[in-house]
Each structure stands twice: as structure tokens, then as C-alpha cells.
Amino acid sequence: MEILGQAGGGEFVAFSPVHWGALAAIAGAAVILSLLLRRGADRPGVRRGVCWGLAAVLLIGAVVAQIGRVIGGVWSLQESLPLHLCDIAVLTTAVALIGVGRRAKSNRASQLLYELACVWGLGGTSQALLTPDVTTAAYSPDCVRYFVLHGAIVVGVLVMTFGLHMRLQPGAPVRVWLVTLALAIVVGLVDWGLGANYMYLCANPARPSLFDLLGPRPWTLLWLAVVATGLILLCYAPFWIAARVARQGSRWAAH
Numbered sequence: 001m002e003i004l005g006q007a008g009g010g011e012f013v014a015f016s017p018v019h020w021g022a023l024a025a026i027a028g029a030a031v032i033l034s035l036l037l038r039r040g041a042d043r044p045g046v047r048r049g050v051c052w053g054l055a056a057v058l059l060i061g062a063v064v065a066q067i068g069r070v071i072g073g074v075w076s077l078q079e080s081l082p083l084h085l086c087d088i089a090v091l092t093t094a095v096a097l098i099g100v101g102r103r104a105k106s107n108r109a110s111q112l113l114y115e116l117a118c119v120w121g122l123g124g125t126s127q128a129l130l131t132p133d134v135t136t137a138a139y140s141p142d143c144v145r146y147f148v149l150h151g152a153i154v155v156g157v158l159v160m161t162f163g164l165h166m167r168l169q170p171g172a173p174v175r176v177w178l179v180t181l182a183l184a185i186v187v188g189l190v191d192w193g194l195g196a197n198y199m200y201l202c203a204n205p206a207r208p209s210l211f212d213l214l215g216p217r218p219w220t221l222l223w224l225a226v227v228a229t230g231l232i233l234l235c236y237a238p239f240w241i242a243a244r245v246a247r248q249g250s251r252w253a254a255h
Contacts, residue, residue, distance in 0.1 A: 011138075030154065033050050034158060051100055058091075058097075061152065068141070088120070089121055093157065097156050100114070115169070118157050122157055184201065204220070
């Protein structure tokens with residue numbers, strides 16, 4: 001996610017103690033909030049507090065990032081619209097959390113938003129956390145916002161999964177793949193019209209990332225589609241396996 005311009009000081013270094021510390025904090029927050037929800041899932045106040053609190057972090061963080069770019073004089077149509085996949089995942093995860101925080105059971109819309117957030121968050125945003133596109137100082141507000149926003153997406157998905165027992169339902173890979181393709185087409189048209197590079201459809205990120213392993217353009221996009229399909233199936237696999245094990249266990253119990 002492209003948020004704010006460069007700050008002074010030494011640049012952030014991937015897999016440095018600061019990076020590992022940020023990842024550990026994100027993992028710890030996911031565990032604590034999931035346990036809190038599991039113990040108080042039947043209490044609406046706990047569910048709303050956790051889900052709406054995470055949604056507020058995501059939405060406020062996104063707004064602050066936009067305001068920061070305006071104040072810093074670096075806001076532009078080519079770089080600042082919320083059209084990177086992580087930006088869209090922020091909004092998707094926040095709306096999903098608001099929906100499930102309001103009611104004990106998710107409806108069809110919340111389920112689809114959860115499925116999108118789950119795949120985009122675990123399959124996409126997690127890569128942004130492991131290979132961050134950060135060109136600012138390690139302790140700068142920009143770097144903190146980057147990890148707070150990306151981390152809150154992953155925490156939100158894990159909380160809905162392990163704290164509220166939400167699951168990817170049959171057909172989820174197809175639904176997520178079609179929505180992602182439609183989104184890429186729309187964003188690609190915006191890139192073409194504005195001369196932008198949202199979702200990195202036109203060029204690789206400035207920092208080293210998985211895009212660098214996908215060959216030269218335009219073949220990068222073809223391999224990106226293959227990788228995206230694999231990530232969608234990989235995200236769905238644990239839920240599919242768990243469902244099959246549960247069905248098999250029910251059959252054994254019946255006999």
C-alpha cells in the first residue's frame with residue numbers, strides 16, 4: 001500500500017529486529033483478541049467491542065493516511081487513490097467486521113466480504129507484511145501506519161476465523177477469483193487512464209517483492225493470475241479439509 005512520502009532517518013530494513021517485532025505484535029494481537037472473542041462470543045458487547053474496534057482502526061488509519069498525504073503535499077491521482085489491493089482489503093475487512101459485530105450470525109453479504117478479506121488478507125496482505133513496500137525510516141509515522149493498517153487486516157481476518165468461527169464456504173474460491181478478476185480489470189482501466197500503477201499491474205513495487213520472481217512484463221500478469229489462483233486454493237484448503245474431516249467423523253459416530 002502506498003501511504004505517505006519518505007521520512008528522514010535510516011530506511012526500514014526487512015527482517016530487521018523492528019520488522020520481526022512488528023510481526024510478533026500483530027500475531028500477539030490476533031491471539032489475544034481471538035481468545036477474548038471465544039470466551040465472550042455470546043456477549044454482544046464483547047463482540048461489538050472487538051469487531052468495531054478493529055474496524056475503527058482500519059478506517060481511521062486509512063483516513064489519516066490520506067490526510068497525511070494531503071498535508072505532505074504528495075497526494076495525487078496517480079498514487080493516492082485507495083486502489084491497491086491492500087487499500088481495498090482495508091475497506092472490505094472493516095465493513096465485514098462491522099457486519100459481524102452487529103449480529104451473532106453473518107448474512108450473505110458479510111460472508112462474501114469475509115471470504116474476500118480472508119483471501120486478500122491472508123494471501124495478499126500477509127505478503128505485504130513479509131515483504132513490505134516501505135521506503136521510510138523504521139520508526140516514522142509512515143512505517144507505523146503501514147504495519148498498523150496491514151496488520152489490522154490480518155488480525156481482523158484471524159479474529160473472524162478463530163474468534164467467531166467464520167469459515168470459507170463451498171464455492172468461495174470461484175466467488176473470490178471472479179471478484180478479484182473484475183476488480184483487476186477495473187483497476188487496470190484506471191491505471192491506463194491515469195498513467196498509474198495501482199495493484200502493481202503496470203510495474204513492480206520499488207522494493208523487492210514476489211513480483212520480482214514472476215518474470216518480465218507482460219508475462220508477470222499471467223503468472224500473477226496463476227499465483228493468485230494458487231493462493232486462493234491454498235487459503236481454502238484448510239477449511240475444505242476441516243469440513244471433510246468433520247463429515248467423516250460424523251459418519252463414524254453414526255455407525
